[in-house]
Amino acid sequence: MKTYETVTEALQDLRQRGFTRxxxxxxxxxxxxxxxxxxxPQDFEIEETYRFEGNTNPADEDIVYAIxxxxxxxxxxxxxxGVYSEDISADMIRKLGTK
Structure with a gap:
Protein backbone atom coordinates (compact mmCIF):
# COMPACT_ATOMS: atom_id res chain seq x y z
CA MET A 1 0.00 0.00 0.00
CA LYS A 2 1.18 3.52 -0.77
CA THR A 3 1.91 6.20 1.79
CA TYR A 4 0.87 9.82 1.41
CA GLU A 5 1.88 12.98 3.22
CA THR A 6 -1.49 14.73 2.81
CA VAL A 7 -5.14 13.95 2.25
CA THR A 8 -5.02 15.91 -1.00
CA GLU A 9 -2.16 13.78 -2.30
CA ALA A 10 -4.06 10.59 -1.44
CA LEU A 11 -7.27 11.79 -3.12
CA GLN A 12 -5.45 12.85 -6.29
CA ASP A 13 -3.69 9.50 -6.64
CA LEU A 14 -6.81 7.48 -5.88
CA ARG A 15 -8.77 9.43 -8.49
CA GLN A 16 -6.04 8.75 -11.07
CA ARG A 17 -6.36 5.06 -10.21
CA GLY A 18 -10.12 5.04 -10.89
CA PHE A 19 -11.67 5.87 -7.51
CA THR A 20 -13.64 8.77 -8.99
CA ARG A 21 -16.94 8.90 -7.11
CA PRO A 41 -22.15 -2.37 4.21
CA GLN A 42 -22.89 -5.57 2.27
CA ASP A 43 -22.75 -3.68 -1.05
CA PHE A 44 -19.11 -2.52 -0.97
CA GLU A 45 -15.56 -3.44 -0.03
CA ILE A 46 -12.81 -1.27 1.34
CA GLU A 47 -9.78 -1.64 -0.93
CA GLU A 48 -7.40 0.74 0.84
CA THR A 49 -7.40 2.90 3.98
CA TYR A 50 -5.23 5.92 4.78
CA ARG A 51 -5.21 7.63 8.16
CA PHE A 52 -4.09 11.23 8.63
CA GLU A 53 -3.51 12.80 12.03
CA GLY A 54 -3.40 16.55 12.50
CA ASN A 55 -0.24 17.74 14.24
CA THR A 56 -1.95 20.43 16.29
CA ASN A 57 -5.65 20.46 15.44
CA PRO A 58 -7.91 17.45 16.20
CA ALA A 59 -10.26 18.64 13.44
CA ASP A 60 -7.54 17.70 10.93
CA GLU A 61 -7.82 13.99 11.69
CA ASP A 62 -9.24 12.04 8.73
CA ILE A 63 -9.43 8.59 7.27
CA VAL A 64 -9.59 8.19 3.49
CA TYR A 65 -11.20 4.96 2.26
CA ALA A 66 -10.87 3.66 -1.31
CA ILE A 67 -14.19 1.89 -1.93
CA GLY A 82 -12.35 11.44 17.22
CA VAL A 83 -14.56 13.92 19.02
CA TYR A 84 -16.15 15.24 15.82
CA SER A 85 -17.01 11.95 14.11
CA GLU A 86 -20.56 11.16 13.00
CA ASP A 87 -23.01 8.77 14.62
CA ILE A 88 -23.10 5.58 12.53
CA SER A 89 -24.69 2.12 12.83
CA ALA A 90 -22.95 -0.89 14.32
CA ASP A 91 -22.82 -2.51 10.84
CA MET A 92 -21.05 0.54 9.43
CA ILE A 93 -18.61 0.60 12.37
CA ARG A 94 -17.75 -3.05 11.71
CA LYS A 95 -17.35 -2.47 7.98
CA LEU A 96 -15.16 0.61 8.31
CA GLY A 97 -13.07 -1.00 11.01
CA THR A 98 -12.10 -4.01 8.86
CA LYS A 99 -9.00 -2.41 7.34
Whole structure:
Protein backbone atom coordinates (compact mmCIF):
# COMPACT_ATOMS: atom_id res chain seq x y z
CA MET A 1 0.00 0.00 0.00
CA LYS A 2 1.18 3.52 -0.77
CA THR A 3 1.91 6.20 1.79
CA TYR A 4 0.87 9.82 1.41
CA GLU A 5 1.88 12.98 3.22
CA THR A 6 -1.49 14.73 2.81
CA VAL A 7 -5.14 13.95 2.25
CA THR A 8 -5.02 15.91 -1.00
CA GLU A 9 -2.16 13.78 -2.30
CA ALA A 10 -4.06 10.59 -1.44
CA LEU A 11 -7.27 11.79 -3.12
CA GLN A 12 -5.45 12.85 -6.29
CA ASP A 13 -3.69 9.50 -6.64
CA LEU A 14 -6.81 7.48 -5.88
CA ARG A 15 -8.77 9.43 -8.49
CA GLN A 16 -6.04 8.75 -11.07
CA ARG A 17 -6.36 5.06 -10.21
CA GLY A 18 -10.12 5.04 -10.89
CA PHE A 19 -11.67 5.87 -7.51
CA THR A 20 -13.64 8.77 -8.99
CA ARG A 21 -16.94 8.90 -7.11
CA UNK A 22 -17.26 10.88 -3.87
CA UNK A 23 -19.14 9.24 -1.03
CA UNK A 24 -20.65 10.79 2.09
CA UNK A 25 -21.22 9.00 5.37
CA UNK A 26 -24.78 8.33 6.47
CA UNK A 27 -25.99 6.50 9.57
CA UNK A 28 -26.32 3.05 7.93
CA UNK A 29 -24.78 3.49 4.46
CA UNK A 30 -22.52 5.58 2.30
CA UNK A 31 -24.15 7.83 -0.24
CA UNK A 32 -23.02 9.35 -3.50
CA UNK A 33 -22.71 13.12 -3.58
CA UNK A 34 -25.81 13.27 -5.82
CA UNK A 35 -27.89 11.58 -3.04
CA UNK A 36 -29.32 9.06 -5.54
CA UNK A 37 -26.75 6.31 -4.99
CA UNK A 38 -26.52 4.45 -1.68
CA UNK A 39 -24.34 1.54 -0.62
CA UNK A 40 -25.01 -0.46 2.53
CA PRO A 41 -22.15 -2.37 4.21
CA GLN A 42 -22.89 -5.57 2.27
CA ASP A 43 -22.75 -3.68 -1.05
CA PHE A 44 -19.11 -2.52 -0.97
CA GLU A 45 -15.56 -3.44 -0.03
CA ILE A 46 -12.81 -1.27 1.34
CA GLU A 47 -9.78 -1.64 -0.93
CA GLU A 48 -7.40 0.74 0.84
CA THR A 49 -7.40 2.90 3.98
CA TYR A 50 -5.23 5.92 4.78
CA ARG A 51 -5.21 7.63 8.16
CA PHE A 52 -4.09 11.23 8.63
CA GLU A 53 -3.51 12.80 12.03
CA GLY A 54 -3.40 16.55 12.50
CA ASN A 55 -0.24 17.74 14.24
CA THR A 56 -1.95 20.43 16.29
CA ASN A 57 -5.65 20.46 15.44
CA PRO A 58 -7.91 17.45 16.20
CA ALA A 59 -10.26 18.64 13.44
CA ASP A 60 -7.54 17.70 10.93
CA GLU A 61 -7.82 13.99 11.69
CA ASP A 62 -9.24 12.04 8.73
CA ILE A 63 -9.43 8.59 7.27
CA VAL A 64 -9.59 8.19 3.49
CA TYR A 65 -11.20 4.96 2.26
CA ALA A 66 -10.87 3.66 -1.31
CA ILE A 67 -14.19 1.89 -1.93
CA UNK A 68 -15.27 -0.62 -4.57
CA UNK A 69 -18.96 -1.43 -4.92
CA UNK A 70 -20.30 -4.77 -6.10
CA UNK A 71 -21.65 -3.04 -9.23
CA UNK A 72 -18.13 -1.88 -10.20
CA UNK A 73 -18.40 1.70 -8.96
CA UNK A 74 -15.22 2.96 -7.33
CA UNK A 75 -14.89 6.02 -5.15
CA UNK A 76 -13.53 7.60 -2.01
CA UNK A 77 -14.97 8.29 1.42
CA UNK A 78 -13.39 10.77 3.79
CA UNK A 79 -14.36 10.27 7.40
CA UNK A 80 -13.28 12.33 10.38
CA UNK A 81 -12.56 10.50 13.60
CA GLY A 82 -12.35 11.44 17.22
CA VAL A 83 -14.56 13.92 19.02
CA TYR A 84 -16.15 15.24 15.82
CA SER A 85 -17.01 11.95 14.11
CA GLU A 86 -20.56 11.16 13.00
CA ASP A 87 -23.01 8.77 14.62
CA ILE A 88 -23.10 5.58 12.53
CA SER A 89 -24.69 2.12 12.83
CA ALA A 90 -22.95 -0.89 14.32
CA ASP A 91 -22.82 -2.51 10.84
CA MET A 92 -21.05 0.54 9.43
CA ILE A 93 -18.61 0.60 12.37
CA ARG A 94 -17.75 -3.05 11.71
CA LYS A 95 -17.35 -2.47 7.98
CA LEU A 96 -15.16 0.61 8.31
CA GLY A 97 -13.07 -1.00 11.01
CA THR A 98 -12.10 -4.01 8.86
CA LYS A 99 -9.00 -2.41 7.34
Missing amino acids: DFNMQFDCIQGADNNYKLH SAKDGTKGVLMHGY
